[in-house]
Amino acid sequence: MLIVEDLYVKYYTRRGTVSAVSGVSFTMQKGEMLAVVGESGSGKSTLALTIMRLLPRNAVVERGRILLDGIDVLKLSEDEMRRIRGSKVSMVLQDPFTTLDPLRRVIDQFIEFLMEHGLDRRSAEKLALEALESVGIPKTLAYSYPHQLSGGQKQRVAIAMAIALKPSLVIADEPTTALDVVVQKQIMDLIDTIKRGGTSVMLITHDIALAIERADRIMVMYGGEVMEIADKGTIMSRPLHPYTQGLLASIPRLGSDKIPESIPGYPPDLRNPPKGCVFHPRCPYADERCRSIKPQLIEVEKGHWVKCHRVVKA
Ligand SMILES: Nc1ncnc2c1ncn2[C@@H]1O[C@H](COP(=O)(O)OP(=O)(O)OP(=O)(O)O)[C@@H](O)[C@H]1O
Ligand SMILES: [Mg+2]
Incomplete structure (x- = not known):
């Protein structure tokens, strides 16, 4: 590999x-x-x-x-x-702050990342929610801002983004x-x-x-x-x-x-x-x-x- x-x-x-x-x-x-x-x-x-x-x-x-x-x-x-x-290939960093922009909702950043890889907005949102759910981030948190998440939750988001595209x-x-x-x-x-x-x-x-x-x-x-x-x-x-x-x-x-x-x-x-x-x-x-x-x-x-x-x- x-x-x-x-x-x-x-x-x-x-x-x-x-x-x-x-x-x-x-x-x-x-x-x-x-x-x-x-x-x-x-x-x-x-x-x-x-x-x-x-x-x-x-x-x-x-x-x-x-x-x-x-x-x-x-x-x-x-x-x-x-x-x-x-x-x-994707990377998860020590400090998830560097992955996430504190001023934009988690879901919006996730959707943008997936759209950069060719997904349309609707399938990007669907995949983002699925990936977040698979790492234990519920929908309510997906629509919040990074500063509303704990360190562990932010790291879960970073992992969800790292694995979403398999x-x-x-x-x-x-x-x-x-x-x-x-x-x-x-x-x-x-x-x-x-x-x-x-x-x-x-x-x-x-x-x-x-x-x-x-x-x-x-x-x-x-x-x-x-x-x-x-x-x-x-x-x-x-x-x-x-x-x-x-x-x-x-x-x-x-x-x-x-x-x-x-x-x-x-x-x-x-x-x-x-x-x-x-x-x-x-x-x-x-x-x-x-x-x-x-x-x-x-x-x-x-x-x-x-x-x-x-x-x-x-
Ligand atoms: N941007 C940089 N410019 C110059 N030297 C650098 C730069 N980044 C790392 N180095 C140097 O390269 C060497 C390897 O650093 P690296 O960050 O890869 O180590 P590391 O094993 O990841 O260390 P750590 O456990 O502290 O994260 C070190 O001597 C470091 O000072
Ligand atoms: Mg290092």
Whole structure:
């Protein structure tokens, strides 16, 4: 369904060039939930915006290919991309305020979005109401203004818009971070039902515990690179990258008197990334090779990819 090949994205800034995504490759299957996890600044949102073709103007895709249902996304014209956005791939953001105009009724914004994709007003209104109802937003709320909705309700509206045209892929970038715990669970349950309906979901989160709870597979990013990919059971039982191991050790456990350990040190400065392995300055096992040679992402067992010199193929 989705193939990302050797993707490189840079931001040009007055203070230098930021290598935000470097050599990222992975695939997604139809109907699966892939969690993309990593600390702040690891390139998760940049990856999402590249797939959506919504990067800011100071960003450049230097290299790579993105195939979505066989469509070469990076080669499409702006017009072609506008037709695909929302209908083949859509995005749910952390802050639904940015999706919704506070001054216009929810239903009007929804209708306009659907009409941009070729629906006439009557079928757009019908589909909008159906989509809203499917996420638990009743008709009365549909005809109100965004400021009359709670954060969770706004996020439901954003999800309804993301799924209305039955896209193959929904990218959810920290969809629950701005919400309280109870509403977080409701929104994640809703995202689960989308997945069960056959839509692939890319869940972007810094929260590895949430990723483990919800996703089928997990992709760990660090410093703009993929460090490890595997199904969630493998990540939990046999994490091979020291960074993945560090993330797992940082999960607080209820009822345990062990204090979770955070990974010492800070993420790299991507204007001037470290030589060799990007993680070596924080890695407890780093040796001379790690400081000088960049490791390759290799498949150590079926479906389990790791980028670390210490890991050898079984
Ligand atoms: N518009 C921009 N201009 C310049 N640099 C940017 C821009 N947006 C992001 N960056 C830089 O690109 C790198 C990757 O950022 P990105 O937002 O993709 O990370 P992230 O993993 O989504 O982080 P977070 O968890 O904080 O959302 C960071 O070093 C960030 O500072
Ligand atoms: Mg982000």
